[in-house]
Amino acid sequence: MAPFIIKLVSSKILMSCVLSFLLAKLLKVVILLMQTGKFERKYLFTSGAMPSVHAASVAALTTAIFFEEGVTPLSIAVLIFSIIIVRDAVGIRWTAGQQSIVINRMIEYLRKQGKFKLDKLEEVMGHTLSEVVVGSVIGILITSSIYLVI
Secondary structure, X not given: OHHHHHHHHOOXXXXXXXXXXXXXXXXXXXXXXXXXOOOOHHHHOOOOOOOOHHHHHHHHHHHHHHHHHOOOHHXXXXXXXXXXXXXXXXXXXXXXXXXXXXXXHHHHHXXXXXXXXXXXXXXXXXXXXXXXXXXXXXXXXXXXHHHHHO
16 A cells, blocks of 8 residues: 555656646635635635636646657547546536526526526636636646656
């Protein structure tokens, strides 16, 4: 068991992903704090907003695999997987978030008229392209730093 733990803790791939995730999440909380002027616990778990933690994490994983493997079927598969994750964060989740905003406005309108008692939907936001680009840059820079320094 001990050799596994040592291997896990010393993994540059895992280190890259975890540090990229944590830095992107920390930046997201700081940015939300600066925008609102107050800290709320939900900032730790919010989706959407600057930067994309999804993009930072998958960019870190993809970059680390490329450092470890070079261009191989594995690195290409990870790249494709990463593109799918980022595409989902930008496109599908963003669209679903926009739809929930519109539906909530409709629910509120119908509530005021006494015709509706349904609770509002959670407005889960996806990411804008700039949020994904910044997240990706974080993941690539953190991973490159780890591989070039350690």
